[in-house]
Amino acid sequence: MSEPVLELRSISKNFGGTQALKDVNLVVPHGSLIVLLGPAGAGKTTTLRIIAGLDAPSSGQVFIEGMDFTQHQPNQRDIAMIFDNLALYPNKTGYENIASPLRIARTPKNEIKARVMEMADLLKIRHILERTPATFSGGERQRVALGRAMIRQPRFYLLDEPLSSLDFMLRIDLRTELKRLQQESGRTFLFATPDYTEALALADTVCVLIEGEVRQIAKAQELYDEPVDRDVARFVGNPPINIIPARLTRDNGTASLAIGTLNMALPAEMEHGLPSSISDVEIGLRPEHVHMVGADSTESHLTGTVNDLEPLGMHTTVGVNLGGVDLFFTVPGVQEFKDGDKVEMHVDMGSILFFDPKTGLRIS
Amino acid sequence: MARKIKLELVNLRKEFGDLVAVDDVSIAIEESETMALLGPSGCGKSTILNMIVGLEAPTSGDILIDGKSVLAVPPGDRNIGLVFQDYAVFTHMTVRNNLAYGLKVRKMKQPEIDREVSKVAEFLSITHQLDRKPDQLGASELQRVAIGRTLVTNPEILLLDEPLSNLEAAMRNQMRRELRRIQEDTGQTIIYVTHDQIEALSLAHKIAVMDFGALQQYDTARIVYQYPANRFVGSFLGNPPMNFLTGKMAEDGGRRAVTSGESTIPLPAGGFGSDVSIGSNVVVGVRPESLSLAAADDPGRFTVSVLAVEPQGPETVVTATFGDSSFKVIVPTGADVVEGGSISLVPESDLVALFDAESGVRLLDSGERP
DSSP states (O other): OOSOSEEEEEEEEEETTEEEEEEEEEEEOTTOEEEEEOOTTSSHHHHHHHHHTSSOOSEEEEEETTEEOTTSOGGGTOEEEEOSOOOOOTTSOHHHHHHHHHHHTTOOHHHHHHHHHHHHHHHTOGGGTTSOGGGOOHHHHHHHHHHHHHHSOOSEEEEESTTTTSOHHHHHHHHHHHHHHHHHHTOOEEEEESOHHHHHHHOSEEEEEETTEEEEEEOHHHHHHSOSBHHHHHHSSSSOOEEEEEEEEEETTEEEEEETTEEEEOOHHHHHHSOTTOOEEEEEEOGGGEEEOOTTOSSOOEEEEEEEEEEOSSEEEEEEEETTEEEEEEEESOOOOOTTOEEEEEEOGGGOEEEOTTTOBEEO | OOOOEEEEEEEEEEEETTEEEEEEEEEEEETTOEEEEEOOTTSSHHHHHHHHHTSSOOSEEEEEETTEEOTTSOGGGSOEEEEOTTOOOOTTSOHHHHHHHHHHHTTOOHHHHHHHHHHHHHHTTOGGGTTSOGGGSOHHHHHHHHHHHHHTTOOSEEEEESTTTTSOHHHHHHHHHHHHHHHHHHOOEEEEEESOHHHHHHHOSEEEEEETTEEEEEEEHHHHHHSOSBHHHHHHSTTTTOEEEEEEEEEETTEEEEEETTEEEEOOTTTTTTTSOTTOEEEEEEOGGGEEEOOTTOTTOEEEEEEEEEEETTEEEEEEEETTEEEEEEEETTOSOOTTSEEEEEEOGGGOEEEETTTOBEEEESSOOO
């Protein structure tokens, strides 16, 4: 079947005077896992509610399997929507919790059994089917809840931050599990999250929604390497990318960047890529594209002054002042600098991204 | 530099019927230091907090502030500032009145109150919001008000109970930075209760890791992260967490190795693990970032098959098999690793740990602990 299971065409939504969604277009193919990524208030939930039929769009259409479903009632759409607060029936066993949607649909008994068992295997919860929720761990509860939500086989699933209320260890486990489940079952997921790492871990394709607009639809890694604009660059990656105003000057065929009080030569191949009309830019420098070197290093380096330190385990984020500009970079391991310490840093000029300071669009 | 001990918990114990909620915990917190009380829900950290504040009496043990027992001191007189995750600001009062409240209760004079309030407001960058009501503020601003309201009373100890849990990720990062600044600028002694290892690592001078009511380890962020005292600590800190490769001790080409099924991981050269007898069950603990792709001639290398490859921006998380279990490795994005293929790895030798298979207690350090 080549028809996409879901297609949003020019969806806009106004709430009073505010425009929550602006001309949203999205195609969700059969069997895909697409992540709708965006900060709180970006319009993720509104988008899902419009797809589910819980809200009507102000304009635009929702196509499901090639048919216009914009005017259809939620129960006519055959979609499952899964939230993060999945409640269980406390007095029913794991088995009965998962089976309940099928019982309501009057599915034959032997089919119920086969499907519950299949779901229990997928979620690795066979051992708790006979127990009641009071004896479940947090992860088991969420698995049973997911099993119940997924036992029906609707056209596709809308998942609205389904893991956000879990401990982070559990979240990591379950997202790997969800991805496996989606791949093995061939079902279609549209998964909303504000968490970029979750998007990376889960998705084939990520749709970035910011301020009600689809800014970029791309592979997760591509968002990181080639963001279309400043907002996407900032939203993707932690610690966030450093965005620094800079001035580009060209002199006799060599280009340099003035940042704060510093002047740094720009590799020739980068200079060629930039329109000659441009001089004021904002540069995007990812924290891992600055690294520490010894004072006697032969690599070009600059001296910065430490003004913040955030050990995060695998990495430490170091705040430095470099030529009057504050920026953050990451170093491996748990480091123990003090404020005021001097560090020598090499900036990987080839990795710098350029943005138009007015429009925020990336210049490439 | 030995600083004064501000707060000391001495064999602190709390039982609820048969349940031991806090199991003889002893911790000394230095003045002007941030101590994080870290653990999963139910580990006893809230009970400890309640005992420090005075809302709960210990079954046995003592709590000393500046060397004096405070068990007989009523909660209101312990001079401990408390900030919760849900802010608990007065919604009917302006920010100004919220900040002033604690001082009014203390019957401070109005000009003095005004001075203190504007000082703390400026310090927390909420001066322009002084005349607003809490319902006009965002979550991080509310948390600033809650912190300000407590700071203004100049407490001996500031207790923060999961203060960032209600904030979204970007705001949490910013508030972490802010809290570090507040601590540095005021020299306030802070106890920070959290289940989030990132907050503990990034904010605290020392971390007390709790599980099942018992103190598992109490040390600096770096030591707790690099040299976990037991499996629990190794697994609770780090994202992805520490790997635990279970197997039997063996000998492999003149050095010790741990094997499971077809898999073998050589232990660091130089006699590491030689006093653990061959054939005993052990667990190798190694963090995903302490394994790296090995050169073809590296004698410490081992080869494993790749289950999954997940690029995460600059780094890629690779899931590989060891025996019949799996573990994770961090490699640079773009490295030549494919699902279904194999990779050769070598552990960073001074960060390999060996744990007892049964008790989970650390047997040896491979490196000298700096």
